[in-house]
Amino acid sequence: DTGVSQNPRHKITKRGQNVTFRCDPISEHNRLYWYRQTLGQGPEFLTYFQNEAQLEKSRLLSDRFSAERPKGSFSTLEIQRTEQGDSAMYLCASSTGRRGYNEQFFGPGTRLTVL
Amino acid sequence: QQQVKQSPQSLIVQKGGIPIINCAYENTAFDYFPWYQQFPGKGPALLIAIRPDVSEKKEGRFTISFNKSAKQFSLHIMDSQPGDSATYFCAALPYNQGGKLIFGQGTELSVKP
Numbered sequence: 001d002t003g004v005s006q007n008p009r010h011k012i013t014k015r016g017q018n019v020t021f022r023c024d025p026i027s028e029h030n031r032l033y034w035y036r037q038t039l040g041q042g043p044e045f046l047t048y049f050q051n052e053a054q055l056e057k058s059r060l061l062s063d064r065f066s067a068e069r070p071k072g073s074f075s076t077l078e079i080q081r082t083e084q085g086d087s088a089m090y091l092c093a094s095s096t097g098r099r100g101y102n103e104q105f106f107g108p109g110t111r112l113t114v115l
Numbered sequence: 116q117q118q119v120k121q122s123p124q125s126l127i128v129q130k131g132g133i134p135i136i137n138c139a140y141e142n143t144a145f146d147y148f149p150w151y152q153q154f155p156g157k158g159p160a161l162l163i164a165i166r167p168d169v170s171e172k173k174e175g176r177f178t179i180s181f182n183k184s185a186k187q188f189s190l191h192i193m194d195s196q197p198g199d200s201a202t203y204f205c206a207a208l209p210y211n212q213g214g215k216l217i218f219g220q221g222t223e224l225s226v227k228p
Contacts, residue, residue, distance in 0.1 A: 033215075033216075035216075040220075040221070041220060042220055043204070043216070045215045079140030097213060100127075102147040103149070104214065106151075106158035108157055109158045
């Protein structure tokens with residue numbers, strides 16, 4: 001499969017625990033995005049990377065959230081001290097980053113449930 | 116504020132019908148408008164996209180109509196099939212903001228056999 005992959009697909013955790021999600025973008029895609037989607041809503045932008053550089057973070061991304069893309073390939077999203085309000089689908093997308101090519105391709109998402 | 120408003124929230128059509136989903140935006144600084152299809156438990160899949168210098172784009176049974184002066188765009192699905200039953204999201208890409216898509220609220224489409 002040469003699409004965007006995300007792991008794990010599902011994560012159930014207790015409030016206060018830390019969780020980490022991984023995203024593997026389409027190879028040779030320079031840009032990687034994280035979005036959050038709650039039930040019945042469209043995805044909301046969280047942050048994005050151009051290669052290993054994190055270029056923008058949404059105000060939705062509180063201090064408990066951190067994202068990395070250490071070698072410009074895969075990315076991780078960590079949530080510390082999870083809260084019930086963090087329960088959502090976390091989506092990763094990638095794009096080439098080339099001028100004029102705006103298509104973003106999404107992975108299957110990681111569904112987080114905080115008990 | 117950059118927003119995309121989508122309607123209707125849900126839509127039921129008979130097989131062969133032509134569902135139409137509408138989106139409107141407020142900020143003129145958007146330069147790319149994609150539509151995504153999402154099945155339950157799956158990530159959004161890119162369906163079709165249009166740029167503001169074009170008024171219409173067709174790909175297979177899917178057509179986007181774009182009205183720049185009204186700041187509106189819509190998705191038409193020709194000869195709809197039960198397999199088209201999914202949630203559809205419009206989105207807009209702000210110009211020169213690195214690719215942060217702004218999504219509409221979604222339309223849940225049900226195509227009855």
